[in-house]
Amino acid sequence: MDTTKLANFYHGKTVLITGHTGFKGSWLSLVLIGMGAKVVGISLPPKTSKDIFVVTGLESQVSHHEFDIRDFEQLSTLFSAEKPDVVFHLAAQPLVRQSYLEPLETFTTNVTGTANVMEALRLSHSIGSAVIITTDKVYENREWIYGYRENDSLGGHDPYSGSKAAADIVADSYRKSFFSPEKYNETHNTLVATARAGNVIGGGDWSQNRLVPDIMRAVFEGDGIVTLRNPESTRPWEHVLESVSGYLILGMRLGEGDKGVSGNWNFGPSSEAFISVGEVTSKTLNFLDKGTMKIERDDTKHEANELVLDVTKANRLLGWYSKWSIDETLLKTAEWYRITNDDPSSALAVTNRQIEEYFYFQK
Ligand SMILES: NC(=O)c1ccc[n+]([C@@H]2O[C@H](COP(=O)([O-])OP(=O)(O)OC[C@H]3O[C@@H](n4cnc5c(N)ncnc54)[C@H](O)[C@@H]3O)[C@@H](O)[C@H]2O)c1
Numbered sequence: 001m002d003t004t005k006l007a008n009f010y011h012g013k014t015v016l017i018t019g020h021t022g023f024k025g026s027w028l029s030l031v032l033i034g035m036g037a038k039v040v041g042i043s044l045p046p047k048t049s050k051d052i053f054v055v056t057g058l059e060s061q062v063s064h065h066e067f068d069i070r071d072f073e074q075l076s077t078l079f080s081a082e083k084p085d086v087v088f089h090l091a092a093q094p095l096v097r098q099s100y101l102e103p104l105e106t107f108t109t110n111v112t113g114t115a116n117v118m119e120a121l122r123l124s125h126s127i128g129s130a131v132i133i134t135t136d137k138v139y140e141n142r143e144w145i146y147g148y149r150e151n152d153s154l155g156g157h158d159p160y161s162g163s164k165a166a167a168d169i170v171a172d173s174y175r176k177s178f179f180s181p182e183k184y185n186e187t188h189n190t191l192v193a194t195a196r197a198g199n200v201i202g203g204g205d206w207s208q209n210r211l212v213p214d215i216m217r218a219v220f221e222g223d224g225i226v227t228l229r230n231p232e233s234t235r236p237w238e239h240v241l242e243s244v245s246g247y248l249i250l251g252m253r254l255g256e257g258d259k260g261v262s263g264n265w266n267f268g269p270s271s272e273a274f275i276s277v278g279e280v281t282s283k284t285l286n287f288l289d290k291g292t293m294k295i296e297r298d299d300t301k302h303e304a305n306e307l308v309l310d311v312t313k314a315n316r317l318l319g320w321y322s323k324w325s326i327d328e329t330l331l332k333t334a335e336w337y338r339i340t341n342d343d344p345s346s347a348l349a350v351t352n353r354q355i356e357e358y359f360y361f362q363k
Pocket residue numbers: 018019020021022023024025042043044045046067068069070089090091092093094109113133134135136164197198199200201207
């Protein structure tokens with residue numbers, strides 16, 4: 001990854017991010033701000049006062065807009081007013097368990113929200129590039145032991161996975177109908193890609209029913225005991241900056257008019273990072289030097305097992321590779337929570353230091 005090239009591309013650009021108050025959107029915003037971009041954000045308010053968006057003071061560093069992505073009028077008015085060069089669409093209801101409690105809310109936010117973004121893009125005419133963030137859960141899970149490729153069939157057992165698979169299809173349909181690479185610079189000026197990443201971890205996520213936030217709540221706010229439902233469940237863990245770097249490369253290449261990049265992309269870690277929930281927990285507790293874990297099984301909800309991504313396409317055609325090993329990823333994550341727990345005012349400095357370490361320090 002050529003960070004200088006990325007920074008040169010984004011410097012001075014207007015970048016619109018939906019979901020900028022969320023975990024991934026905040027990290028993406030801070031990386032872009034560091035590169036000299038103007039960030040325009042559309043989201044709901046942050047969920048907790050400990051979210052990375054709040055503790056890094058991000059609101060004062062971006063053009064901040066709070067409204068529902070399902071409000072098409074507001075969305076399209078903002079697109080017209082801001083005329084962004086690049087759009088990253090992350091706003092979503094992103095939690096599997098929540099999707100069982102609020103399936104309709106999940107479907108409307110994730111599917112209609114994505115259709116609204118695509119429609120606002122269509123009406124804008126001027127936006128060069130758009131990256132639509134979906135997930136590894138868009139794939140129909142066949143319980144294969146080998147990796148899923150971009151052209152494998154989509155599906156979704158739980159409402160979250162189904163809604164993101166549907167969002168992916170919405171983006172694909174708009175791409176084929178209105179933003180095809182063949183008609184680029186003839187009938188339209190926009191290239192679109194979807195990005196599918198796995199279980200993303202890193203500092204500042206306090207979402208419910210996610211492993212790392214659950215560990216941090218137990219350690220820093222609870223009795224120090226982390227309760228696991230399914231410790232053998234294996235996932236492809238990656239640091240949030242790995243997926244952010246993939247999104248940035250896509251946004252740049254599309255913005256440069258690289259028609260071959262229009263399409264679907266997986267961003268997942270190398271195979272050594274496919275480790276179990278139990279291993280993630282024990283390594284994290286070791287790095288924190290705090291807490292213990294206990295097992296309480298719950299088989300009543302379906303959660304897909306063992307889905308791993310094949311990232312050959314991103315490696316070969318984008319030159320994107322995951323950079324941090326699983327131990328580095330867990331160490332950086334633990335470090336973020338430990339330092340900011342001791343001194344909340346250090347959150348921006350710690351986040352920027354980790355961004356610096358990821359993007360600018362050569363190995
Ligand atoms: N975190 C992960 O492990 C992971 C993995 C794969 C894919 N993703 C995808 O990445 C994206 C970001 O996920 P995250 O982990 O940062 O989630 P998050 O919950 O931290 O952030 C979600 C963001 O979407 C916004 N949002 C939600 N509903 C909205 C609405 N109706 N209108 C406007 N904004 C709304 C929220 O305000 C927030 O800014 C999502 O699309 C998610 O599906 C996340």
